[in-house]
Amino acid sequence: MAILLCTKTTAMNDWRDALLAVDPALDIRLFPEAGDPADIEAAVCWNQHDMGELRRYPNLKLIVSMGAGVDHLLRQPGPPPGIPVARLKDHMLTTGMTEFVVLNVLRFHRQDLDYRAQQAARVWNELPAPVTAERRIGILGLGELGAASARALVSFGFPVMGWTRTPREVEGVTNFHGEDGLDAMLRQTDILCCLLPLTPQTRGVINARTLALMPRGAFVINSARGGHLVAEDLLAALDSGHIAAAALDVFEPEPLPAEHPLWSHPRVLVWPHAAAITIPSSAAPQVVDNLRRAREGRELINLVDFSAGY
Numbered sequence: 001m002a003i004l005l006c007t008k009t010t011a012m013n014d015w016r017d018a019l020l021a022v023d024p025a026l027d028i029r030l031f032p033e034a035g036d037p038a039d040i041e042a043a044v045c046w047n048q049h050d051m052g053e054l055r056r057y058p059n060l061k062l063i064v065s066m067g068a069g070v071d072h073l074l075r076q077p078g079p080p081p082g083i084p085v086a087r088l089k090d091h092m093l094t095t096g097m098t099e100f101v102v103l104n105v106l107r108f109h110r111q112d113l114d115y116r117a118q119q120a121a122r123v124w125n126e127l128p129a130p131v132t133a134e135r136r137i138g139i140l141g142l143g144e145l146g147a148a149s150a151r152a153l154v155s156f157g158f159p160v161m162g163w164t165r166t167p168r169e170v171e172g173v174t175n176f177h178g179e180d181g182l183d184a185m186l187r188q189t190d191i192l193c194c195l196l197p198l199t200p201q202t203r204g205v206i207n208a209r210t211l212a213l214m215p216r217g218a219f220v221i222n223s224a225r226g227g228h229l230v231a232e233d234l235l236a237a238l239d240s241g242h243i244a245a246a247a248l249d250v251f252e253p254e255p256l257p258a259e260h261p262l263w264s265h266p267r268v269l270v271w272p273h274a275a276a277i278t279i280p281s282s283a284a285p286q287v288v289d290n291l292r293r294a295r296e297g298r299e300l301i302n303l304v305d306f307s308a309g310y
Contacts, residue, residue, distance in 0.1 A: 001295050002039035004057070006031035007046040007066055011280070015044070015066070018280035022288040042291050047072035055080050062086065062294040064287050066278050068093055068145060070304050071198040071225060085304040086290050090283045094148045096276035100223055101149040101193050104247040104269070105158070108191055108219040109135050113245055113267065132157045138189030140182075140205065141196035141224065142168050142175070143310075145276070149195060161185050165201075186213040191221065197310035198225035208233040217244045223275040226252030231262060238267050249275040 005015055005028055016028050029035055031045075040057040046066040051073060054060060063079050065072075065087045079085055107113070111127050118125055137153050139146050142162040147170045153160050154172035161174045163185050168175055176185040182205075186192070192214065196202045206220065207230040220243055222229050229248070237243040248262065249271040262268050286301070293300050304310065 001041040001061075001291065002027040002029055002035065003291065004029050004031055004034050004040045004043045004045070006043065015280045015284075018284035019044075019288060021281070022284050023292075026288070026291075042294060044287060045073075051075070051079050052077045054083075062290065062300070064088075064290060065304075066283070068276075069197060069225060070310060071227070073304070074306070074309065084294075084300055085306075086300055086302045087304055087310075088278060088283050088286060089144055089302050090278065090286060092279045092282040093276045094144055097145045097195070097223060098148045098152050100249065100271075100275035101195070101221060102152050102156075104221045105137060105153060105191055105193070106156075107247070107269075108221075108245060109158075117266075133159065135159075136161065136188050136190045138163065138185045138192050139173075140192070140194045140202075140228075142170050142173070143195070143197070146193075146195035147173075149193065161189065182210070183213055186210055187215075189214055189218060191219045193221045194224045194228050196224050196228060198227045199309035201309075203227045204230050206230065206234065208236065211237045211243060214243070216242050218242075219244055220246040221248075222246070223249040223271075226250040226254060231260075235261060235265065238265060243267075245269070247271075249273055 003026060005012060007015055012030050019026055019028060034040055037056045038059055041059050042062040043054055043060060044064045044066065060080060060083055063083055063085045068088055070085060070087050073079055073085055109130050114127060135158055137158045137160045139150050139162045142150060142164050146162060150160050150162055150170050150173045161176060162170060163176045163182050165177065167177050194206060205228050211233060234246060245267040247269040250273055254273055256262060262270060290300055
């Protein structure tokens with residue numbers, strides 16, 4: 001089984017070495033040097049890859065996404081029909097995302113932006129102490145990443161709520177679901193964290209209407225996908241003072257254009273889609289396991305449900 005590897009040029013060798021460390025017998029081809037298209041039976045790729053390109057490989061049996069999200073694989077023309085697509089569920093990805101969410105919840109909760117502004121102005125002024133038990137956190141999405149972040153925030157003593165498409169239980173987290181549940185949660189959310197998969201139903205979920213439902217002075221954290229957020233609506237809410245600040249790791253498009261106002265807004269923190277980066281050495285065993293399963297005709301793990309979009 002020859003494996004086509006396609007990701008950022010800077011990460012290509014790391015991925016190859018990590019996969020070979022698990023199974024030195026793997027035949028790995030680095031895109032675009034695929035060799036004979038008939039040799040390729042699996043593709044391990046990230047969002048730089050054109051899904052139309054994968055139709056060149058007549059014996060393709062498996063596509064593996066190098067991340068937890070798979071919306072990039074579902075864009076037109078989409079993967080070749082009938083080819084199973086797997087995504088990663090890696091503990092290091094989960095840890096990284098949890099760290100990012102906790103970092104920014106605490107940054108906003110502990111008034112870090114205000115103290116940084118005071119430092120710049122050389123002002124020595126003690127702000128009123130925040131009360132953890134009164135800072136309500138709302139998380140959009142309680143999947144692998146959302147649930148882990150929710151549990152971490154519960155451990156700090158924050159009241160944590162989560163919104164899902166259908167009912168879901170996470171210990172210590174108040175669950176809201178459905179359209180009515182979303183509005184009800186937003187009305188009592190002081191810090192909103194988006195960790196949803198991007199689907200047609202969740203695109204633009206953070207918009208003028210939903211931002212207006214949140215209490216004045218609330219905060220927004222988006223580390224899911226740029227398509228979840230209507231940037232113009234967020235900027236308007238920030239400029240009006242209704243939203244106090246935002247921490248954003250994802251954008252549409254990416255990279256964020258140099259002239260975009262989010263770069264220079266004083267109440268916006270920008271990351272380059274780096275909240276949770278897949279570490280090849282951690283993810284490689286799972287990828288190789290799925291490759292072996294495909295080769296042996298066994299049941300595959302972490303398959304994408306195309307009807308749900310994730």
